[in-house]
Amino acid sequence: MAASPPHYFEHRRRLKEKFSESGIGALHDYEVLELLLTYAIPRKDVKPLAKVLFAQFGSLKGVMDAQGSDLQQVGGIGPHAALLIRLVKEMAALYLKARAKEKVQISCTRELFDYCQTSMGGLKDEQFRVIYLDAQNRIIDVETIQEGIVNQAVVYPRKVLEKALRRSASAIILVHNHPSGHVKPSEADVRLTRTIQDTARLLDILVHDHIIVGENRFFSFREEGMMA
Numbered sequence: 001m002a003a004s005p006p007h008y009f010e011h012r013r014r015l016k017e018k019f020s021e022s023g024i025g026a027l028h029d030y031e032v033l034e035l036l037l038t039y040a041i042p043r044k045d046v047k048p049l050a051k052v053l054f055a056q057f058g059s060l061k062g063v064m065d066a067q068g069s070d071l072q073q074v075g076g077i078g079p080h081a082a083l084l085i086r087l088v089k090e091m092a093a094l095y096l097k098a099r100a101k102e103k104v105q106i107s108c109t110r111e112l113f114d115y116c117q118t119s120m121g122g123l124k125d126e127q128f129r130v131i132y133l134d135a136q137n138r139i140i141d142v143e144t145i146q147e148g149i150v151n152q153a154v155v156y157p158r159k160v161l162e163k164a165l166r167r168s169a170s171a172i173i174l175v176h177n178h179p180s181g182h183v184k185p186s187e188a189d190v191r192l193t194r195t196i197q198d199t200a201r202l203l204d205i206l207v208h209d210h211i212i213v214g215e216n217r218f219f220s221f222r223e224e225g226m227m228a
Helices: 007-022 029-037 047-057 060-065 079-102 110-120 157-166 187-202
Strands: 127-133 139-147 171-177 206-213 218-220
Touching: 007 029, 029 047, 029 060, 029 079, 047 060, 060 079, 079 110, 079 139, 110 127, 110 171, 110 206, 110 218, 127 157, 139 157, 157 171, 157 187, 171 187, 187 206
Parallel strands: 171 206
Antiparallel strands: 127 139, 127 171, 206 218
């Protein structure tokens, strides 16, 4: 007689049907991760593994933000599973970036904040990015200018604005993250913003905003009335 299929085969089928029929809202967070892992680990019950990942990293966001090397410290997570988790997160960031680009006017939009939060909220190192906008405030490009310590000593206004001129940008939005999770701007953040803004004004380039991204929150200079 043929051997019965492993018990998790039926569980996987039900999980996929549940998602197919009712969407992601019908799943617990660990079930979302479990469903994802079924595509990287075909011959194993991955429900216990999904729960171990949640215990280790605290949440679905914590798992998605984790470094591949850290994920692989969990028994059962190999390079394929770690790569799939990274791929899903980076695809989400690309999708949100594309949605933000579709906006006709984008000085400050929910889509833009969502993109910044998804792409930068879980970074372990500080990054400074510039979003370049055309005359209709549509996104031309997004570029990482500096990785590491972000302050006026290393983020040169000339470098930022040369790149803006090269793209024929009419306006820019500054974005950087605070890996600590605290989003209150430092004195150095304020000085840097004012220096770039003053220099940009001489070139008829507007600085719409400076957004600071934390793990679960953001700070907008414009919304806080700090843009001159």
